[in-house]
Amino acid sequence: MPNVENERTNLAIQARGLVRRYGDMTAVAGIDLDVRRGMIFAVLGPNGAGKTTLLRMLATLTSPDAGTATVMGHDIATAPEKVRFSIAMTGQFASLDEDLTGRENLVMLARLWGFRSGTARARADELLIAFELSAAARKQVKDYSGGMRRRLDIAASLIVTPGVLFLDEPTTGLDPSARQGVWRLIRQLAASGVTVLLTTQYLEEADQLADRIAVIDHGRKIAEGTSRELKAATGSGVLHVSLADSGQIEAAADLLSAHLGSVVQRSPEGAELSVLAGDAAATNAAVTALITEGFALTDFRMGAPSLDEVFFALTGTPDASAPDAETEKAKALA
Amino acid sequence: MTDLTADASASPRTASAPETGTPGIAALRRVPPPTPPGPLSNALVFGWRAILKFRHVPEQLFDLVMTPIMFTLLFTFVFGGALAGSTGDYLQYFLPGILVQTVVFNSVYSGMGLSTDFQKGLFDRFRTLPIWSLAPFAGLMVGDLLRHLIAGGIILGIGLILGYRPDAGLFGTLAAFAMLLTIGFGMGWVFIVLGLLVRTPMTVMTLGFTILFPVTFASNIMVDPATMPGWLRSFVEVNPVSLMTTSLRGLMSGTASLSQIGLALIAPVVLTLTLAPVVLWLYRLR
């Protein structure tokens, strides 16, 4: 194997078989991860997939029950203090002291890092300017808006420039413009050389930001690649079918599923079905079958899959409530 | 799971144009970690945090001293004459006891603070810093001791205004405050454990007072146990709160014996020795 050593040092994060259980519940069920330095890596998964648990293990907040991992070359189990020197984590919920002002929060953390008070204040002010929080610097955090809190929380992770920044659902609960702002921030951070590992429930976010995406569900990684690769892997496209009579939807879904072998997704309004369709001949046969069986179609078309559909195809369900379907799918893809 | 690539170089971000708009982040200096600070320095930062909190949330001072002030006034003027012959004599008896009660009750608030910090994820932030892993607890203790000093000082001040006189003078009062801080330190562990176990600050408070009310009332803080029924008296006499109160009275009046001081220290020492490892263990578990 050539360049093994090179590969190793190129990796900001390397995890093998990470497992974490809570009682009977396995939150993370054996995850491998390789994250190259300087990239934005997204961990995408629905509620309860194990994203937070995975991040907490890598950030040395929770110890794994099995498996190993290194972060910036340091083992999380044997050298957690070294790991802590090279990481910062912004948790899913703002980790700030609400009673203190924004500036005091930053100064406090800078002093905990070991900066003298003058240096600590200077760094706090730099961060406040960079994150456009100067105007609110002397307001208590409890009076901040959601977007300001998020920005301050990320700023608090940059007092010392981390090798790896963990961001757990950085935009959950933000309005679209605040979300754009955080995205911009993340891109700039990555451009400045910080490796970013973020989790998200939003496919769009992963699609927009990440160099690579790992899709996890029920504690397992079910796919990994660039967003383009993930889309490509699920077939050449998606067949969308609109029915004139929404009463026929179940029957039509069964027929499509029988022909194409994939799970059929129903639009919320009820009259539209979409299904991944890799094979043109099978797709053609499926549509023909619908027509000959007497279903009245108002429209049918082929489209490129969105990451949403990719996720759906991988997990078998948009909210991942069917573990079996998803593991089957994972096996099929593996 | 599926690994779909050999080649990850075709990434969407590297292809996209650089962002403009907030030059701030791009201009941000890269800062390497400084020399790690010592545990004492860390603890002092947490103490500074506690002081800042007093400044921003002065109401908390109100929480800390309002109940003891009410107790002092009510007991002295309503029951004092009946209990001790005169309000002045009663105050002389009662004030050291209310100082103990203040410190014991105040340790509940630190448990609530801890629970809040956990809930807000602030502890996670502290834990990802390369600092001594117990520094946040040491810091909590520093904040607590400050709170005990401030609240104790205010109660003593009110006592002095009302006519209380510590016969042991300044030295005895300082010794009494050292004892109070020791008591507060010992009791602090109980509520750190609760704060670690219980998810909501309100539950910590309810549980805390459920434990503390009987323990402080069935003590010699308010009345001499001589008039109590025998079964109760035997509890009151071994109640650690009574032992603490007796020693504090002794210290402030200059009559404390070594055995009184020793008995008062049993509970804080035992609590520290047994609960500190429990705290460590619970903390690692979380």
Ligand SMILES: Nc1ncnc2c1ncn2[C@@H]1O[C@H](COP(=O)(O)OP(=O)(O)OP(=O)(O)O)[C@@H](O)[C@H]1O
């Ligand atoms: N401290 C804990 N004690 C018990 N169970 C836990 C704990 N933390 C997580 N879990 C469980 O582990 C599973 C994974 O949780 P985790 O928080 O990692 O998911 P997540 O992907 O971050 O979800 P979300 O999108 O809701 O944040 C969940 O079923 C959760 O209930």
Ligand SMILES: [Mg+2]
């Ligand atoms: Mg989570």
